[in-house]
Amino acid sequence: MTAGAESAPPRKRRNPKGEARREHILDVARTIFSEGGYHSASIADIAARAGISQAGLLHHFPSKPEILLAVLNARDLEDNRKADDQPAGVPYLNHYIRVLDSHASDPALLQLNAMISAEAIPDSHPAHDYMVRLYRERLEGFTAALEGTFDTDAMPDGVTTTTIARWIMALSEGLRLQMLYEEEPLDRARILTEFLQTLSAFVVDKGPITPDSDA
């Protein structure tokens, strides 16, 4: 479930001061990657905005790819702190929508995720393997959590729980792009909720899809 986290290297012993600096660099790097993606970011820029020399930065992260991977793994940790011991079925969906909604207040995170998702498509991108794993695990996680929740026999031929998982994942990412290209705020969580409610005729256990419940 935790894409990339298992590859965390054996931590070196670190200074409290260095540790704090490291965290700060990651913060700044995340902001800069979110502003223009990986390729258009420069180590010099990250260093300058973090208030350290370029060589100083490279002492903490030996190369530019390492910086990106550290940013992604940090994000991962955050996400998984929230995502542990989730329920399945409709409560899972409600939980998911709430998480999506909470991201609306963090445009930098939205933009980072959107940009890296596309930028990492080529094999050569440093986050490529990370993203491949993330997509696979997310799809598997969704499918497992929703297995048996929808009456797929009553749905059009060919539809499986995996199909529904794909719909939800695709909608989330597609609506994110729409949000980011529009001036007025777009309530992505609401639009996704409306979609899921439209499917409620096919929900087996008939729990209501309303993210405000079972919190």
Added chain:
Amino acid sequence: MTAGAESAPPRKRRNPKGEARREHILDVARTIFSEGGYHSASIADIAARAGISQAGLLHHFPSKPEILLAVLNARDLEDNRKADDQPAGVPYLNHYIRVLDSHASDPALLQLNAMISAEAIPDSHPAHDYMVRLYRERLEGFTAALEGTFDTDAMPDGVTTTTIARWIMALSEGLRLQMLYEEEPLDRARILTEFLQTLSAFVVDKGPITPDSDA
């Protein structure tokens, strides 16, 4: 409807030889942008693979942003050649699905569209305005074409034709990312069709959603 096409500059007179070279450069540029996006592409690389010097290339397109915009506008022309005089309602959906399906055989186009969609989110990206217009016009076009096709009164509160248009657009783009991150081919058109068929209970005119019909 034709994002960017109205800004086509008054064409200079051109040599047949130059014209052919220009087209060839655009072809190569499209390939290279599709491989790694705009930022990681270099003029030198495009020139080399097009068999021309860098300065020779810059005679045809005065700067890197101009190259990208020319690639996008060329793509636009292609798309609109197909997209003219489309029907509305369910036939429109069937037509749309067929177009989507036809793209499956052109991975470079898929990857170009996916990468530029995300890369152009920041205001500073040369294709930003182009993409903003494209998203707006696409949403308006979809909404107009589908107005009255779905019985939104029978759907969850808040759902409008625009909501449905957003679902379809988002699904298309989200599924494209899934395709590009997976090894085995993913039939995006089929998954989208299954989604639309699931909504068929709400279709007013009851035309069947099957892309193979009314071709």
Added chain:
DNA sequence: ATTATCTATAGATCTATAGATAATGC
């Protein structure tokens, strides 16, 4: 006269390393 093309190059970045100095931790 305009278009197409080239070589050469200026000037800006960008990644990463070398090598030195200061501070910290056992």
Added chain:
DNA sequence: ATTATCTATAGATCTATAGATAATGC
């Protein structure tokens, strides 16, 4: 002894321009 940090810099790219030469079109 290790960690944190700096200045200086090598070496690679990258965009775009200057200025010249050849070919094409009225």
